[in-house]
Amino acid sequence: MSKHLTKRAEDYSKWYNELIVKADLAETSAVRGCMVIKPYGFAIWEKMQAELDRMFKETGHQNAYFPLFVPKSLFEAEEKNAEGFAKECAVVTHYRLQSDPDKEGKLRVDPDAKLEEELVVRPTSEAIIWNTYKGWIQSHRDLPLLINQWANVVRWEMRTRLFLRTAEFLWQEGHTAHATKDEALFEAKQMQEVYATFAEEFMAMPVVRGAKSESERFAGADATYTIEALMQDGKALQAGTSHFLGQNFAKAFDVKYTSREGKQEYVWATSWGVSTRLIGGLIMTHSDDAGLVLPPKLAPIQVVIVPIYKGEDQLNAIYDKMSGLISEFKSRGISVKFDDRDTMRPGAKFAEYELKGVPVRVAIGNRDLENGTAEVARRDTFEKQTVQQDQLVEHITGLLEDIQENLYKKALDFRADHITEVNSFEEFKDVIENKGGFVSAHWDGTIETEDKIKELTKATIRCIPNDVEDEDGKCVLTGASSPRRVLFAKAY
Amino acid sequence: MSKHLTKRAEDYSKWYNELIVKADLAETSAVRGCMVIKPYGFAIWEKMQAELDRMFKETGHQNAYFPLFVPKSLFEAEEKNAEGFAKECAVVTHYRLQSDPDKEGKLRVDPDAKLEEELVVRPTSEAIIWNTYKGWIQSHRDLPLLINQWANVVRWEMRTRLFLRTAEFLWQEGHTAHATKDEALFEAKQMQEVYATFAEEFMAMPVVRGAKSESERFAGADATYTIEALMQDGKALQAGTSHFLGQNFAKAFDVKYTSREGKQEYVWATSWGVSTRLIGGLIMTHSDDAGLVLPPKLAPIQVVIVPIYKGEDQLNAIYDKMSGLISEFKSRGISVKFDDRDTMRPGAKFAEYELKGVPVRVAIGNRDLENGTAEVARRDTFEKQTVQQDQLVEHITGLLEDIQENLYKKALDFRADHITEVNSFEEFKDVIENKGGFVSAHWDGTIETEDKIKELTKATIRCIPNDVEDEDGKCVLTGASSPRRVLFAKAY
Numbered sequence: 001m002s003k004h005l006t007k008r009a010e011d012y013s014k015w016y017n018e019l020i021v022k023a024d025l026a027e028t029s030a031v032r033g034c035m036v037i038k039p040y041g042f043a044i045w046e047k048m049q050a051e052l053d054r055m056f057k058e059t060g061h062q063n064a065y066f067p068l069f070v071p072k073s074l075f076e077a078e079e080k081n082a083e084g085f086a087k088e089c090a091v092v093t094h095y096r097l098q099s100d101p102d103k104e105g106k107l108r109v110d111p112d113a114k115l116e117e118e119l120v121v122r123p124t125s126e127a128i129i130w131n132t133y134k135g136w137i138q139s140h141r142d143l144p145l146l147i148n149q150w151a152n153v154v155r156w157e158m159r160t161r162l163f164l165r166t167a168e169f170l171w172q173e174g175h176t177a178h179a180t181k182d183e184a185l186f187e188a189k190q191m192q193e194v195y196a197t198f199a200e201e202f203m204a205m206p207v208v209r210g211a212k213s214e215s216e217r218f219a220g221a222d223a224t225y226t227i228e229a230l231m232q233d234g235k236a237l238q239a240g241t242s243h244f245l246g247q248n249f250a251k252a253f254d255v256k257y258t259s260r261e262g263k264q265e266y267v268w269a270t271s272w273g274v275s276t277r278l279i280g281g282l283i284m285t286h287s288d289d290a291g292l293v294l295p296p297k298l299a300p301i302q303v304v305i306v307p308i309y310k311g312e313d314q315l316n317a318i319y320d321k322m323s324g325l326i327s328e329f330k331s332r333g334i335s336v337k338f339d340d341r342d343t344m345r346p347g348a349k350f351a352e353y354e355l356k357g358v359p360v361r362v363a364i365g366n367r368d369l370e371n372g373t374a375e376v377a378r379r380d381t382f383e384k385q386t387v388q389q390d391q392l393v394e395h396i397t398g399l400l401e402d403i404q405e406n407l408y409k410k411a412l413d414f415r416a417d418h419i420t421e422v423n424s425f426e427e428f429k430d431v432i433e434n435k436g437g438f439v440s441a442h443w444d445g446t447i448e449t450e451d452k453i454k455e456l457t458k459a460t461i462r463c464i465p466n467d468v469e470d471e472d473g474k475c476v477l478t479g480a481s482s483p484r485r486v487l488f489a490k491a492y
Numbered sequence: 493m494s495k496h497l498t499k500r501a502e503d504y505s506k507w508y509n510e511l512i513v514k515a516d517l518a519e520t521s522a523v524r525g526c527m528v529i530k531p532y533g534f535a536i537w538e539k540m541q542a543e544l545d546r547m548f549k550e551t552g553h554q555n556a557y558f559p560l561f562v563p564k565s566l567f568e569a570e571e572k573n574a575e576g577f578a579k580e581c582a583v584v585t586h587y588r589l590q591s592d593p594d595k596e597g598k599l600r601v602d603p604d605a606k607l608e609e610e611l612v613v614r615p616t617s618e619a620i621i622w623n624t625y626k627g628w629i630q631s632h633r634d635l636p637l638l639i640n641q642w643a644n645v646v647r648w649e650m651r652t653r654l655f656l657r658t659a660e661f662l663w664q665e666g667h668t669a670h671a672t673k674d675e676a677l678f679e680a681k682q683m684q685e686v687y688a689t690f691a692e693e694f695m696a697m698p699v700v701r702g703a704k705s706e707s708e709r710f711a712g713a714d715a716t717y718t719i720e721a722l723m724q725d726g727k728a729l730q731a732g733t734s735h736f737l738g739q740n741f742a743k744a745f746d747v748k749y750t751s752r753e754g755k756q757e758y759v760w761a762t763s764w765g766v767s768t769r770l771i772g773g774l775i776m777t778h779s780d781d782a783g784l785v786l787p788p789k790l791a792p793i794q795v796v797i798v799p800i801y802k803g804e805d806q807l808n809a810i811y812d813k814m815s816g817l818i819s820e821f822k823s824r825g826i827s828v829k830f831d832d833r834d835t836m837r838p839g840a841k842f843a844e845y846e847l848k849g850v851p852v853r854v855a856i857g858n859r860d861l862e863n864g865t866a867e868v869a870r871r872d873t874f875e876k877q878t879v880q881q882d883q884l885v886e887h888i889t890g891l892l893e894d895i896q897e898n899l900y901k902k903a904l905d906f907r908a909d910h911i912t913e914v915n916s917f918e919e920f921k922d923v924i925e926n927k928g929g930f931v932s933a934h935w936d937g938t939i940e941t942e943d944k945i946k947e948l949t950k951a952t953i954r955c956i957p958n959d960v961e962d963e964d965g966k967c968v969l970t971g972a973s974s975p976r977r978v979l980f981a982k983a984y
Contacts, residue, residue: 065662087588098578
């Protein structure tokens with residue numbers, strides 16, 4: 001593959017795919033629609049996991065693990081959920097290959113090892129989990145039940161894209177049970193806010209908090225709360241969802257509890273998830289034509305030191321100067337790499353770290369040694385500065401905070417420029433086609449209108465924002481009355 | 493389920509299963525052979541993962557993620573490996589259910605959605621990973637490649653047991669590629685030592701380090717290094733294995749590199765794994781008739797404080813005294829729980845924490861408040877001691893170390909008592925049948941003898957210990973000459 005990275009303006013989609021491969025984040029695999037997450041990409045996921053896991057535990061959740069497979073009879077139990085996922089699920093039908101290969105060295109599936117009941121590879125775990133919860137919940141004292149699972153799931157999507165939509169993906173799925181409707185609603189909204197906080201504070205990715213329209217809800221949910229981000233190409237990305245499931249699963253799996261008053265009641269449920277899709281969102285929020293741009297809080301390497309030297313002696317002299325600083329960085333929890341590879345010139349290293357989005361690069365050569373200085377470059381703005389070595393740790397600690405803030409601010413400004421209020425369908429189409437971003441428009445509240453708009457423009461209702469104000473208006477398509485604006489966009 | 497826990501002497505196997513369920517570690521699921529790992533059990537796994545992951549990274553490994561599915565044509569590529577796992581693998585044949593239910597509400601598998609090539613749910617990932625490594629390795633500069641994956645795998649075992657043998661289990665699998673045979677051998681042995689260190693220092697479970705006989709090797713390996721632990725019932729447990737794979741997978745997947753000298757060479761490989769089976773080993777190494785006994789380094793709750801009070805005022809007074817200590821524990825990284833549930837008497841709480849293996853219990857009542865004391869009980873020996881409150885944190889910090897050491901020493905003494913040298917087959921049978929444990933015996937080195945001994949006694953060769961000394965002897969079964977003793981045992 002050539003070193004050249006396609007420019008975003010040339011072909012955004014091509015840029016995205018090339019960047020992922022060139023920056024060593026992931027690649028396609030021999031399995032249709034499944035990806036290999038390479039170490040550098042996985043290190044970002046590990047950082048995301050660590051923060052999210054901490055936030056889940058702080059809000060009282062515990063981790064557990066449920067089976068990968070869902071027996072078909074359980075899968076069917078909640079009808080809407082089953083119908084929603086039936087069309088895209090991998091099904092295990094046999095439990096053995098014949099171990100003696102045929103003449104061509106092939107191992108055939110053993111026809112005698114057909115399962116009595118097929119197993120669905122979990123596309124989501126409500127069914128297997130609610131079947132389990134039935135045994136865990138008897139009394140109001142067993143509630144709330146606040147559980148999360150980190151797992152792989154499989155959805156046999158026809159059109160896949162690295163990170164954004166893959167047949168297998170990694171995610172977490174929270175599944176909670178509550179005594180009352182209010183508690184479950186509170187939980188679903190709380191987890192939406194946890195996701196929004198994570199997106200904004202760690203990913204530096206602003207999100208709109210809102211509710212999905214009925215046709216965009218999770219199959220089996222009474223309400224779906226979403227966080228919607230805006231990518232650089234003007235398309236929206238659903239970055240995380242939290243579902244209020246009502247009593248749908250409790251009824252499907254007959255999960256009741258004895259209330260304080262001694263009555264048998266169905267429990268109330270939520271589920272919520274974010275996935276490796278977030279990495280796609282991270283890439284498309286910040287990166288540029290030189291490569292990846294990572295917010296310091298999620299960067300596997302936050303600072304790279306590139307020595308510029310001729311011969312071992314100079315290299316050793318530079319390392320001697322830097323080794324104390326490296327320890328100081330580490331004691332502050334800042335990850336730092338000293339790149340002493342002798343197989344690559346400094347310029348090539350600079351390009352590599354730009355491609356990989358390392359937030360801060362320090363270059364130090366012979367003249368710097370004499371002057372007690374180093375050259376510090378930030379990835380987000382490419383600005384360079386000469387800094388005294390004894391101020392380096394302090395300076396870079398502050399710089400990492402600046403970069404984190406700057407990335408968020410830049411993305412927030414971009415989004416502010418790309419939320420457009422429109423009051424006619426002509427305007428609607430014009431903005432969707434030519435400018436992109438979110439369109440804030442009145443809608444008559446019907447699925448028919450939503451479908452028609454999608455058909456005409458490819459834009460969908462991303463959400464009814466949480467903070468939207470009531471405003472009487474007329475639907476942009478039908479002119480029927482509308483109590484508030486909703487956000488439309490083309491989406492990933 | 494009754495509160496009574498079966499005694500080990502009555503029925504060890506029943507005790508084991510009951511303990512797992514009563515202590516809230518895991519339970520069977522609706523999927524044949526698959527378990528649900530409950531939050532308390534999963535918290536132990538998380539602690540294991542954290543330590544192992546740290547040790548892997550310290551030895552230069554990075555995490556990545558590869559697909560769950562292995563296309564059958566790749567699965568077949570390394571013949572021995574394929575034959576070894578073909579008989580127990582789950583196979584995906586279809587990618588869709590029909591989303592319109594039939595009259596009985598059933599969703600049938602859609603016959604039009606048959607995969608062109610079946611997908612094997614990974615029983616281990618060598619095939620999919622080596623197919624990927626082919627693209628990653630060109631030059632000696634790409635080596636060594638040191639990668640680990642945390643994942644779920646599926647082996648369709650006919651007889652399953654919670655933690656010890658389940659159809660789906662969680663594990664980590666390391667897969668490394670090296671330029672030379674020596675480097676790969678070093679890596680395989682290094683990871684065996686990492687596992688042994690983890691078992692001994694964290695699980696307080698002594699292990700024998702050794703090599704597997706040919707018939708007990710991993711399918712596709714040239715050598716398998718193992719750590720073998722001894723359970724309380726005298727059976728051995730294979731707790732972790734590290735495989736030297738030679739060039740078998742490199743040849744099957746055509747993975748070559750250009751050496752410094754410009755020659756094309758096949759690379760050398762290792763793979764190594766430990767799984768949730770370790771939790772089974774942990775249980776069977778330390779626990780007793782009162783329940784679980786956990787080594788402090790892996791206990792999700794290390795210290796529990798049980799207030800003994802009448803009414804809110806006394807509870808508040810106790811909490812006020814303890815809250816400072818709780819913060820002190822936390823700042824030392826000691827996990828502590830203050831159990832103020834008013835739905836349970838102190839005695840019932842004591843029994844619950846004994847069942848759950850919490851290493852240290854602190855009880856504090858009204859008289860303690862007056863005297864400035866607390867009662868400290870350790871789980872391993874049931875010893876109780878009155879301790880001044882101002883010495884509590886210091887005392888318990890030391891106590892946790894003592895308990896960790898004591899558990900290891902006790903297990904080590906037990907093992908020392910259960911390694912028996914025998915020099916005749918009569919003795920061999922007698923020890924295996926009546927005493928249990930490891931039997932150190934001469935063996936003529938043939939698979940036939942190994943099989944015959946297994947048939948007659950159910951004992952298998954657990955390993956040829958790393959530290960075994962050369963000693964001329966005669967095989968206990970055939971009398972043929974033998975250069976050294978090997979360890980036999982009945983095993984899980």
